[in-house]
Amino acid sequence: MSLVVQKYGGSSVADAESVKRVARRIVDTRKQGHDVCVVVSAMGDTTDDLIELAEKVSPLPPARELDMLLTAGERISMAVVAMAIAALGQEARSFTGSQAGVITDGVHGKARIIDVTPGRIRAALDEGHIAIVAGFQGVSQDTKDITTLGRGGSDTTAVALAAALEADVCEIYTDVDGIFTADPRIVPSAQQIARITSEEMLEMAASGAKVLHLRCVEYARRFNLPVHVRSSFSHREGTWVTDQPVEGAVVEQPIISGVAHDRSEAKITVVGVPDKPGKAAEIFQVVAAAEINLDMIVQNVSAAVSGLTDISFTLPKTDGQTAMNALNRAQEQIGFESLRYDDQIGKVSLIGAGMRSHPGVSAQMFAALAEAGINIEMISTSEIRLSLVTRAERLDDAVRAIHTAFGLDSADGEAVVYGGTGR
């Protein structure tokens, strides 16, 4: 007997019928002899509906109250999932994030998990119950206020709980069959990945792959927890995110795991920065003070005559206005000439642990893009990742060109993707 943590996303519990389907799957797992702890997201569009309601009463809802409001979503889904399980004759008990012992810091809207003390979950499991836990939410250590974990938070809840409970596996159920070598909507010949290392998955998530959220992968990596990403609409094997060998998975590890893309970033260029030591630091201090996470950074070669240089960086579009305001206020202090904002960019990233031992990867990638007539605006690299910024309208072409150049296209030219829903 093992302990399985399962997480079902909003599309898997979108309505009463979906909830009953998910309940049957959970009960099946229980009947196979496993202890089961389930983490659920809010049903379908509930979160969006609640945000809309908040916007109707306040132009800028206080973050504490927005968290209080949004956590109603998972409360509803966890209770109905527990009811649907009970209707199948199994005992289920639902727990809020707070009740499940998900302790966070106090940053409303994007709290970080500090600790997980799942005493009540453990007790419920020991009594033979199926435990249903609200994803996405926790309680702040200092003020005991309700917090939310931000985008992808339910995945993080699931992995954090699985780690605290020392679960054997964390299954992340979604509406696709697993992780693919590229987004199948852009690359129809993308292939499902049988197994990917946590390091590669981390780079995929950081580069815009949407299936798993970055923090969730970080957590799984830290606790060495196998994560199985699979469809709630089929019984197919999904993608294993694990650093251990997986039975039945491909043994030979390819050089490249996949191609990720990201349309959510913008580029800010600080024009005419005095080319003196410390000026770049000043700029990034201003941005950091506004609590904005930068991604790529490029400093142009200084024009010797003027003694001025340009510094460009990318950041989430959602932080664009805040960053521009912060920099504008600091213009006199830093002494730059002007700011340029560009949200028509796209980022494509090639990820693969095999890059470490294959030095020709970047040359091959640049060649593929040159052949497709795509201009590269920024470059950044890690040990196992190579990211490029292109014009947004050429991003899809770039993803396809790279996917083909590295031999990732499936033999039959069309991926078998997305579960049994026809989506």
Added chain:
Amino acid sequence: MSLVVQKYGGSSVADAESVKRVARRIVDTRKQGHDVCVVVSAMGDTTDDLIELAEKVSPLPPARELDMLLTAGERISMAVVAMAIAALGQEARSFTGSQAGVITDGVHGKARIIDVTPGRIRAALDEGHIAIVAGFQGVSQDTKDITTLGRGGSDTTAVALAAALEADVCEIYTDVDGIFTADPRIVPSAQQIARITSEEMLEMAASGAKVLHLRCVEYARRFNLPVHVRSSFSHREGTWVTDQPVEGAVVEQPIISGVAHDRSEAKITVVGVPDKPGKAAEIFQVVAAAEINLDMIVQNVSAAVSGLTDISFTLPKTDGQTAMNALNRAQEQIGFESLRYDDQIGKVSLIGAGMRSHPGVSAQMFAALAEAGINIEMISTSEIRLSLVTRAERLDDAVRAIHTAFGLDSADGEAVVYGGTGR
């Protein structure tokens, strides 16, 4: 400066516009220099919608999970009310029943408040915040599970919190102007009552008057807390439920306060019960074991020949099936002949502290009904109440006949009722 607890029902916070209106009223109270603690119900039809959702996934949802589900309703309304207040420039903080320290027993669906420990509310008020508390919900003392207080539970939350906080007044906002001498939908000439004692209000609530719930009045009476029932749609003075004299309220106390009615009861008759000591007790033990509250009880005079008697009692229609099942199972043990179930009854009650010193009240009431040709099936009395059961289809006539007979009709023949919404 005083401390005011305000409670707003579901119709007062039915949508975003209503929430904003309520927020303005709360902020006005705060600006008058009062500390304000607000208790809210779920918005409009939220609770019904959630029950409907539960029924879709389970024929008989576990009570614990139903409570978990339903409490999402107040969570939503308290958060948006807090947001709407913040949008008006005042600090507001919302608290769940559990956070507000509403400790209950473990009876899901109709939990009783055991204790209120409002430390966090007190702290919020001391910091100058307006505290918004979810009504209807608490947390069980033993298992720390979320509970709900049952019908009218938000009123009880408000009064219990007001008592624990030693508030100066508890204002119950509703969609009518206050308590009336009878339901104005039945008696158009009913008058608003300026002040009523808690004892009378207790009898009114127990007799079917819907504006305030029984347990809320019991709580207010126990803690000697003035309750002001008023409309959230107008600024008119409402009805004061208090045992203290109220400034501006009528000084001369009438004999009769009002006429209440109740359509929610059914009558069970146990036919052919052996007329031996202990048989009635056996019947009521069976009913009590099913956790059913009886109302009126009548035992017929025994027919000396047969040695058998009939026992009738009334109970909530919702408990009818349970009671019939329990009695059927005990037929052999008790030895009665048969059971009769009748849900076509109505109860009319006359309430007034003045009854104590005016012995002619019952005769006057019977005469009024006789004149209207209405048959009386059961009678029960308390010191300040006289209740009769009639056929359901004659109930409205009975209410009107009694209202007129005791001089409660307003001079102009039509009550000014219901606030500014045209409802």
